[in-house]
Amino acid sequence: MGSRSAITAVLCGMLLLLLSCSSTQELSLLSQQSYNLGNAYLRLGEYEQAEAAYRFAVEEAPEYYRASYNLAYAYSAQGKYAQAVTLLDELIDSYPDEKELYELRAYVRYQQADLQGALGEFEAMIDWWDDQQLRLSAAKISLELGLYERADVHLRYLYDEDLLSAELLYLIGETERLSGVSDGMQWYATAVLEDPGYLPALQYLLDLAGSAGEKTDQEILRILSQASEAAPEDPSVAYQYAQMLLAEGDDLGVQIMNRAIELGFADTDQLLALYDLLEGELARSYLEILEAADLIRIVPVPDQP
Numbered sequence: 001m002g003s004r005s006a007i008t009a010v011l012c013g014m015l016l017l018l019l020s021c022s023s024t025q026e027l028s029l030l031s032q033q034s035y036n037l038g039n040a041y042l043r044l045g046e047y048e049q050a051e052a053a054y055r056f057a058v059e060e061a062p063e064y065y066r067a068s069y070n071l072a073y074a075y076s077a078q079g080k081y082a083q084a085v086t087l088l089d090e091l092i093d094s095y096p097d098e099k100e101l102y103e104l105r106a107y108v109r110y111q112q113a114d115l116q117g118a119l120g121e122f123e124a125m126i127d128w129w130d131d132q133q134l135r136l137s138a139a140k141i142s143l144e145l146g147l148y149e150r151a152d153v154h155l156r157y158l159y160d161e162d163l164l165s166a167e168l169l170y171l172i173g174e175t176e177r178l179s180g181v182s183d184g185m186q187w188y189a190t191a192v193l194e195d196p197g198y199l200p201a202l203q204y205l206l207d208l209a210g211s212a213g214e215k216t217d218q219e220i221l222r223i224l225s226q227a228s229e230a231a232p233e234d235p236s237v238a239y240q241y242a243q244m245l246l247a248e249g250d251d252l253g254v255q256i257m258n259r260a261i262e263l264g265f266a267d268t269d270q271l272l273a274l275y276d277l278l279e280g281e282l283a284r285s286y287l288e289i290l291e292a293a294d295l296i297r298i299v300p301v302p303d304q305p
Helices: 004-014 029-044 047-060 065-077 081-094 099-111 115-128 132-145 148-160 166-179 185-194 199-208 214-230 235-247 252-262 268-275 280-292
Strands: none
Touching: 029 047, 029 065, 047 065, 065 081, 065 099, 081 099, 099 115, 115 132, 132 148, 132 166, 148 166, 166 185, 166 199, 185 199, 185 214, 199 214, 199 235, 214 235, 235 252, 235 268, 252 280, 268 280
């Protein structure tokens, strides 16, 4: 499936930084000021300074849950995983119903490359809080571990519950492809139609184009056409559709690319790289829309004497 960094980003995205003080306990002004200072450093990515501020807040008020949680997060952000886990274990003993503590501990185990431990954490949470994101995370880690049947159990549960999303459909496709059940094509296609802007599924179809035969290419073009119609304001989808049309030598690609540019697609490097692949009238027409959009300026070259 996607790169490890992509999985990490998804898991990290689950974490809620508890940056506002909502404790009902009486706290000293000094502990609250230290907590707020830690939050400011955390937003700036100054994790060492954030750690120091949160430490002071917790020393001043050991019952300050928010400061303790954010201190654990600051530890994890610096790679101090053992300290983060130790603190999280203590917090879970005191606050066993706080879901974010378990999520952060699962994330830390993942960052430690303890995938089995992270998977165990997510699956234990599912028994308590059976929500979609927990199952998706468990499925992703299962895929990374090559536990395809286990991933399928989580994904099919969500599918049977009609908790559909482009990500879910894409992951089912990944599971079937990686396990050899199928090429996953129908799931990737459905994911694109569910959410035309969901790039992992879209990218897979584009990577497949040109290598799986003319029939498959025509099917991918049909899917991209439908996706473009479903998301007429999405410049990325229009660009990808135009790119494939142009690769097929279809001059409709010039019209669609012009729409992508009008919608805001302005990656000159990608646009010029595509031009290098075109020839004849198609290349000239394509160059004209780039010039009309002020993305390039054509300079006539004088004839050599």
